[in-house]
Amino acid sequence: MQAVQMLKRGLDKVGSLWLVLVTVLALMYFSVSQVNAVEAVNINTADVATLASELVGVGPEIAKCIVEFRECHGAFKSVEALVDVRGIGPALLEKNLSILTLE
Known part of the structure; x- marks a missing residue:
């Protein structure tokens, strides 16, 4: 039972890290898009x-x-x-x- 709980906590942490990673990548993408949007x-x-x-x-x-x-x-x-x-x-x-x- 303890092993299952440890596995579940580990998966929760991995899920949180993925969420943070996806959020950071999205923010980087949109900030670069705005920089490149300079008009003549x-x-x-x-x-x-x-x-x-x-x-x-x-x-x-x-x-x-x-x-x-x-x-x-x-x-x-x-x-x-x-x-x-x-x-x-x-x-x-x-x-x-x-x-x-x-x-």
Whole structure:
């Protein structure tokens, strides 16, 4: 009888571990899905808030510089032209290149 009770407790622990494992895997899957769900940022139409929240390493100050540059010089002809904006260098451009667009 004792062996049956020990086996039952062991199975309960295994069941609990499986539940925890499945829950952790589900949470990891959905958090990765959200990270990959970043949409393209159109540097010719995005406002300061969008630029600051969506671009890596770009806060409100640099985002404001992007918008002011665009208003002063017209639409960007290429994504690479973003390096002409004060505060943006090649490294910052590279970090965001995959999500930047002109359309």
